[in-house]
Amino acid sequence: MYITLKDLMLDSNFRGGGISVVKYVRTSIDNCYITHFTTDGIFVQSGHETYIRNLFLDQHITxxxxxxxxxxxxxxxxxxxxxxxxxxxxxxIGIMVSGQAS
Structure with a gap:
């Protein structure tokens, strides 16, 4: 609860995803740059109130x-x-929303 990920540069090197938030409440992901992901840049599952803001996501720097x-x-x-x-x-895919009330 109340986890903040801020000011990160994540390079997945084409080996998976960037940030995975599973079963957490009130997580903030702020001012991050995520690149070279092959699955999900950010994956949020079974949690509530994840705030994603001020991000740059780029699968291929091109x-x-x-x-x-x-x-x-x-x-x-x-x-x-x-x-x-x-x-x-x-x-x-840019943003996939398959949960309720987002």
Whole structure:
């Protein structure tokens, strides 16, 4: 409860995802840059009130030539989440919302 992840640069090196939040309440992810993910840049499941803000997500650091996108930038499978001020440069899916009340 009340976990904050702030001011991080995460490079998944095409080996998985960036941040996974499972069964936590009131988590804040703020001012982060997540790149080279193959699954999910941010994955939220079975928790409540995750606040995602001021982020940059980029599966491929590119100038527009890359076309092999396979990941999801933000995957929300939970209740009462908020996403604000987020830039998604590249991903197969930008934001997937499959939970209620987000």
């Amino acid at each position: 100038t527009g030539g890359e076309r092999n996108f396979c990941g999801t930038a933000i995957n929300l499978v939970g209740n009462d989440n908020a996403v604000t001020d987020v830039v998604i440069f590249s991903a197969n």
